[in-house]
Amino acid sequence: MEERGSPDGDPARNLEQGPEGPEKPETPIQVVLRVRPMSAAELRRGEQSALHCSGTRTLQVSPPGGGPDVAFRFGAVLDGARTQEDVFRACGVRRLGELALRGFSCTVFTFGQTGSGKTYTLTGPPPQGEGVPVPPSLAGIMQRTFAWLLDRVQHLGAPVTLHASYLEIYNEQVRDLLSLGSLRPLPVRWNKTRGFYVEQLRVVEFGSLGTLMELLQMGLSRRRSSAHTLNQASSRSHALLTLYISHQTMPPVEPGGPPTGGKLCFVDLAGSEKVTATGSHGELMLEANSINRSLLALGHCISLLLDPQRKQSHIPFRDSKLTKLLADSLGGRGVTLMVACVSPSAQCLPETLSTLRYASRAQRVTTRPQAPKSPVAKPPRHLEPELLQLQEENRLLRSQLRQMDPKASGLSGARVAWAQRNLYGMLQEFMLENERLRKEKSQLQSSWDLACDEQRILAQQVQDLERRLFSACYLHQSGPGPAPPCPCVMAPLPLCHALPSLCSCPCCHLCPLCRAPLAHWACPRRELHLPQVFGPQAPGDVPLSARRPPWAPPRSPGSANYLRERSHSHWTQTQVLAEVLTKEEVVPSAPPMPMGPPNTSPVLRGGATVPNLARRLEALRDQIGSSLRRGRSQPPPSEGTRSPSRVLPPC
Numbered sequence: 001m002e003e004r005g006s007p008d009g010d011p012a013r014n015l016e017q018g019p020e021g022p023e024k025p026e027t028p029i030q031v032v033l034r035v036r037p038m039s040a041a042e043l044r045r046g047e048q049s050a051l052h053c054s055g056t057r058t059l060q061v062s063p064p065g066g067g068p069d070v071a072f073r074f075g076a077v078l079d080g081a082r083t084q085e086d087v088f089r090a091c092g093v094r095r096l097g098e099l100a101l102r103g104f105s106c107t108v109f110t111f112g113q114t115g116s117g118k119t120y121t122l123t124g125p126p127p128q129g130e131g132v133p134v135p136p137s138l139a140g141i142m143q144r145t146f147a148w149l150l151d152r153v154q155h156l157g158a159p160v161t162l163h164a165s166y167l168e169i170y171n172e173q174v175r176d177l178l179s180l181g182s183l184r185p186l187p188v189r190w191n192k193t194r195g196f197y198v199e200q201l202r203v204v205e206f207g208s209l210g211t212l213m214e215l216l217q218m219g220l221s222r223r224r225s226s227a228h229t230l231n232q233a234s235s236r237s238h239a240l241l242t243l244y245i246s247h248q249t250m251p252p253v254e255p256g257g258p259p260t261g262g263k264l265c266f267v268d269l270a271g272s273e274k275v276t277a278t279g280s281h282g283e284l285m286l287e288a289n290s291i292n293r294s295l296l297a298l299g300h301c302i303s304l305l306l307d308p309q310r311k312q313s314h315i316p317f318r319d320s321k322l323t324k325l326l327a328d329s330l331g332g333r334g335v336t337l338m339v340a341c342v343s344p345s346a347q348c349l350p351e352t353l354s355t356l357r358y359a360s361r362a363q364r365v366t367t368r369p370q371a372p373k374s375p376v377a378k379p380p381r382h383l384e385p386e387l388l389q390l391q392e393e394n395r396l397l398r399s400q401l402r403q404m405d406p407k408a409s410g411l412s413g414a415r416v417a418w419a420q421r422n423l424y425g426m427l428q429e430f431m432l433e434n435e436r437l438r439k440e441k442s443q444l445q446s447s448w449d450l451a452c453d454e455q456r457i458l459a460q461q462v463q464d465l466e467r468r469l470f471s472a473c474y475l476h477q478s479g480p481g482p483a484p485p486c487p488c489v490m491a492p493l494p495l496c497h498a499l500p501s502l503c504s505c506p507c508c509h510l511c512p513l514c515r516a517p518l519a520h521w522a523c524p525r526r527e528l529h530l531p532q533v534f535g536p537q538a539p540g541d542v543p544l545s546a547r548r549p550p551w552a553p554p555r556s557p558g559s560a561n562y563l564r565e566r567s568h569s570h571w572t573q574t575q576v577l578a579e580v581l582t583k584e585e586v587v588p589s590a591p592p593m594p595m596g597p598p599n600t601s602p603v604l605r606g607g608a609t610v611p612n613l614a615r616r617l618e619a620l621r622d623q624i625g626s627s628l629r630r631g632r633s634q635p636p637p638s639e640g641t642r643s644p645s646r647v648l649p650p651c
């Protein structure tokens with residue numbers, strides 16, 4: 001069995017959910033089906049029913065020829081046994097009323113072949129006489145909704161103003177059914193704020209159900225209807241009754257315009273008809289052609305609205321007055337309910353199938369419900385600067401957004417997605433890279449600290465060794481016999497006695513010159529010790545740092561490097577002296593640092609310093625080694641040789 005209709009589940013449920021804001025931007029047109037009972041005339045003619053309701057939402061159509069059944073699915077299917085009250089409760093019009101109270105623009109319209117029960121569904125059976133009201137049990141959706149709405153408004157608690165207008169489109173002319181004078185055609189205009197609207201349409205304020213019913217009766221009685229074969233009271237025009245619901249804080253958008261707020265519009269379409277079937281001729285035929293033309297335009301708009309590319313396609317709402325006035329309900333910001341009406345008779349099956357297909361398509365049309373913006377109340381004076389600032393910020397952000405607009409930048413959707421993914425990927429990479437660099441930096445920092453420590457230790461060792469070297473050379477050169485008088489005896493105690501000892505040996509704790517406890521070797525007064533080392537020929541005005549130590553290799557007096565060779569640092573930073581004099585090996589406390597340009601990074605700079613120091617120590621070691629060897633190989637200046645080992649016993 002073939003099944004057509006709503007593909008996305010329960011439209012009634014969708015309707016109940018309604019537009020809930022940005023997370024539900026599109027709402028399909030809700031469609032319910034009403035199958036009227038067989039009329040007395042149809043029964044008399046012995047016509048068979050071709051329609052069977054299966055459940056509450058599916059209609060089965062059995063073609064008389066015995067073809068396969070066709071099923072149609074709608075939000076609700078209401079058969080001939082259902083009362084007007086059932087229809088009112090099941091069709092979801094109350095939900096639309098609630099939305100209208102919240103400011104949405106809502107439309108209920110009936111659609112179907114002539115004589116299928118559209119007017120009956122909306123307003124009940126035709127008036128039995130001038131001023132004779134419809135019996136309450138037969139009142140249609142409109143009267144029931146009016147009663148419900150006025151009751152609802154009374155219990156709202158907030159003051160609400162209600163207005164109504166009622167017009168008909170007859171032979172492509174809009175006529176005001178509530179006008180005080182004769183029914184004269186009114187122009188349909190369009191502007192940006194209101195969309196399509198009828199100029200000079202009378203909008204009547206009402207405050208009670210009674211008044212509204214009177215307005216309805218007035219319109220119904222003025223609406224054009226005629227008798228033809230299929231309907232004794234056939235509507236010859238499309239009729240639109242609109243209720244405007246406005247809260248009193250919302251003035252009209254335009255002076256003289258309808259009130260701002262929600263709208264609930266009831267549209268009773270004239271039925272499509274085969275003129276051959278209705279037997280229309282003359283004026284009736286003209287009316288029928290006009291009705292059919294506008295219904296055709298409506299069908300065309302619905303077909304185009306179903307087009308997935310509809311954003312690009314033009315919807316010809318301007319083709320008829322009907323489509324102009326329904327534009328907002330069909331493709332705009334409204335919420336729409338369609339009540340499709342059909343006759344059960346097998347004789348009407350072609351028109352019934354046409355209506356069913358039409359209604360099936362319509363329930364796939366979506367709208368973007370949007371409550372009208374309430375007029376902006378003037379902000380308090382103290383908030384104006386902030387408002388201006390926010391507006392400016394908003395403007396800036398919008399312009400930035402426009403620059404990023406894929407259309408503006410000529411990027412397709414796929415490329416934009418790719419670019420966004422890539423940007424996101426790049427951002428992630430940058431974050432990872434940052435994290436990696438942060439770790440690397442902290443490692444480098446700790447390496448730098450280690451290198452600094454090592455440099456400090458080495459410098460200290462060099463100073464110790466230098467001190468030992470001085471004392472060794474002094475003892476080596478002074479020869480046997482009593483030690484020469486130390487200048488320290490005459491001079492005040494030098495400030496060099498805080499030098500830490502190299503080992504636990506007692507001699508290492510004494511100054512080799514004055515035998516006083518050792519002080520810092522680099523003390524500025526250490527020159528007091530050195531004339532003994534360099535001898536009387538040493539120039540007294542040459543500072544210690546510039547003097548050539550005795551272990552230095554012989555130099556050529558004319559050497560251009562003479563002054564440079566006398567640099568103190570060449571003779572004072574000696575690592576291997578420790579090995580020579582104390583038999584201790586200096587083990588680096590950190591692995592060698594990679595060499596690099598001096599200013600590349602802290603670690604490279606620190607790493608370069610330690611090898612430089614080690615290299616200088618290496619050079620000094622060579623020089624001292626050769627000096628000591630030379631000292632040993634030379635004949636002693638007097639009998640007996642005082643080797644350094646005798647003066648400085650191994651520790």
Ligand code: ADP
Binds near residue numbers: 118232
């Ligand atoms: P339409 O407006 O579609 O042309 P009407 O509403 O005028 O059709 O109905 C045509 C006829 O059928 C009327 O006489 C009406 O009273 C009758 N009718 C329609 N629907 C029902 C119904 N549900 N129950 C009883 N009579 C109905």
Ligand code: MG
Binds near residue numbers: 118119120234268270
């Ligand atoms: Mg009608």
